[in-house]
Amino acid sequence: MTDHPNALRMRRAVERFMSGDMEGFLSNFADDVVWRTGGHNALTGVRRGRDEVGRWFRSWDAKTGGSHMIELVDVLADEQHLVVFLRIKADREDASLNVKVANAFRLGPDGSWKESWWLADDQEAVDRFFS
Amino acid sequence: MTEHPGVEGARASIDAFNRGDMSALREFYADDVVWHVGGNHDLSGDYRGRDELFAYFATVREMTGGTLTLEPEAILTSEDHTAIFMKVSGERDGKTLDVTLAEAFTIGPDGRWTEFWSLADDQDTVDAFWS
Numbered sequence: 001m002t003d004h005p006n007a008l009r010m011r012r013a014v015e016r017f018m019s020g021d022m023e024g025f026l027s028n029f030a031d032d033v034v035w036r037t038g039g040h041n042a043l044t045g046v047r048r049g050r051d052e053v054g055r056w057f058r059s060w061d062a063k064t065g066g067s068h069m070i071e072l073v074d075v076l077a078d079e080q081h082l083v084v085f086l087r088i089k090a091d092r093e094d095a096s097l098n099v100k101v102a103n104a105f106r107l108g109p110d111g112s113w114k115e116s117w118w119l120a121d122d123q124e125a126v127d128r129f130f131s
Numbered sequence: 132m133t134e135h136p137g138v139e140g141a142r143a144s145i146d147a148f149n150r151g152d153m154s155a156l157r158e159f160y161a162d163d164v165v166w167h168v169g170g171n172h173d174l175s176g177d178y179r180g181r182d183e184l185f186a187y188f189a190t191v192r193e194m195t196g197g198t199l200t201l202e203p204e205a206i207l208t209s210e211d212h213t214a215i216f217m218k219v220s221g222e223r224d225g226k227t228l229d230v231t232l233a234e235a236f237t238i239g240p241d242g243r244w245t246e247f248w249s250l251a252d253d254q255d256t257v258d259a260f261w262s
Binding site: 040074 | 165170212214233235248
């Protein structure tokens with residue numbers, strides 16, 4: 001399951017995101033993707049469609065001042081489902097973040113990302129950082 | 132094809148939950164398990180240690196009069212992690228719950244589960260149900 005083609009696609013996508021290839025990264029989302037973010041912060045809520053999701057990731061980028069480091073810890077996938085575990089670190093002048101996140105995805109027939117929701121091991125730290 | 136032990140364990144734990152066999156369920160969790168529940172409802176937050184976790188399970192069962200039922204949709208696993216996508220349904224004070232949860236967990240060295248993320252696809256519905 002960790003070497004499923006959908007898992008390999010996620011590994012490549014995280015590499016693209018980290019190398020600054022935002023368009024390449026966003027191309028993995030389905031046109032009508034639903035992206036859900038919990039918590040109480042500026043990024044919380046539901047974003048629909050690839051354009052809105054793109055804006056969400058650009059505001060993420062802006063909030064971290066581009067300082068974030070995302071390490072893929074593990075990825076599990078079958079034809080229709082995927083869960084990726086990520087270590088996310090970010091530093092800003094006034095705050096820093098270091099959390100482990102579980103991110104669940106429902107996949108489309110072509111392996112694209114149709115719906116996603118995620119949760120951090122320390123939600124309060126995420127809320128403080130992105131408030 | 133023989134199922135991966137992680138998949139068998141996940142399935143057995145769901146069966147134990149559904150039939151209310153808490154002593155069988157306890158065996159799956161490490162003593163110092165940490166359980167993260169997302170959302171903004173009365174049960175959101177972190178539960179630390181098996182006793183806290185099982186007090187939480189007892190509360191959940193009590194609040195729903197034992198109607199809460201888990202139906203696995205997909206189980207994914209690797210050496211270190213397992214994820215279960217499941218339909219969760221239940222009733223409480225005339226309210227009904229019908230959502231998909233992704234439960235993602237870390238497997239400790241002895242095979243017991245050490246850290247859990249419980250992620251709901253439709254957090255607003257979950258919040259309304261438990262509040």
